[in-house]
Amino acid sequence: MRITHEADYAIRVAFCLAECGGKLGAKEISERTGVTLRFALKILRKLIQAEMVRSYKGANGGYELAKEPAEISMGAIIECIDGPITINHCLCNEFECTRVQSKSICNFRKVFGSVNTMIRDELYRVTLDQFLH
Template identity: 65%
Template sequence: MRITHEADYAIRVTYCLGLAGGKQCAKDISEMTGVTLRFALKILRKLTQSGITKSYKGVAGGYELNRDPAEISLGEIIECIDGPIAINHCLSNEFQCTRVGNRNECDFHLVFSEINKSLRNELFAIRMDRFLPQKLTN
C-alpha cells in the first residue's frame, strides 16, 4: 500500500489547521503546507465533506477543524482521500479471484486481510494531537 500525495497533503492540511487552532483562509493553508492553492481547495472540499473540517463562506471565510485533533486519526484522513485502506487488490469487493472460487479459502487472501486489519488499526489509533505541541492540546 502506498499513501497518495493527496492523502499526504491532506494530513499536512489537517496538521496546519490543528496548529492554527482556529479558522484559516485557504491561501494561508496553501502557503503553510506547500500545497498549491487549487490542490489545497480540492483537499479541503473532501475533508469538509467527510466532517474532518468545516468551511465558512464569505469575506471572513476559511476553514477549521470540525473536531478536536485528538478525535481525528491518520486512518480517517487517508480513507477520506484515498478510500478504504487495502494493501492488496484482492481485498477489494470488486476483485474476482482467478486462483480460487472462494477468496476466504485462499491463504494469501487470509494473510493479506490480517495484515491489512492490523495496519488499518494502527493508522486509526494515531491521532493528530500526537503531532501538535503539548500547549495546544491541553
C-alpha cells in the same frame, strides 16, 4: 499499498488547521503547507464532505477543524482521500480471484487481510493531537 500525494497533503492540511487551533484562509493554508492553492481547495472540499473540516464564507471566512484533533486520525484522512486502505487488490470486494473457488479459503488472502487490519488499525490510532507541541 502506497499513500497518494493527495492523502499526504491532506494530512498536512488537517495538521495545519489543528496547529492553528482556529480559522485559516485557503491561501494561508496553502502557504503554510506547501500545497498549491488549487490542490489545497480540492483537499479541503473532501475534508468538508467527510465532516472533518468546516468552511465559513465571507470576509471573516476560512476553514477550521470540525472535530477536536484527538478525534481525527491519519487513517480517517487517508480513507477520506484515497478510499479504503487495502494492501492488495484481492481484498477489494469487486476482485474476482481466478486461483480459488472461494476467496474465504485462500490462505494468501487471509494473511493479506490480517496484515491489512493491523496497518489500518494503527493508522486509526494515530491522531492529529499526537503531533501537536
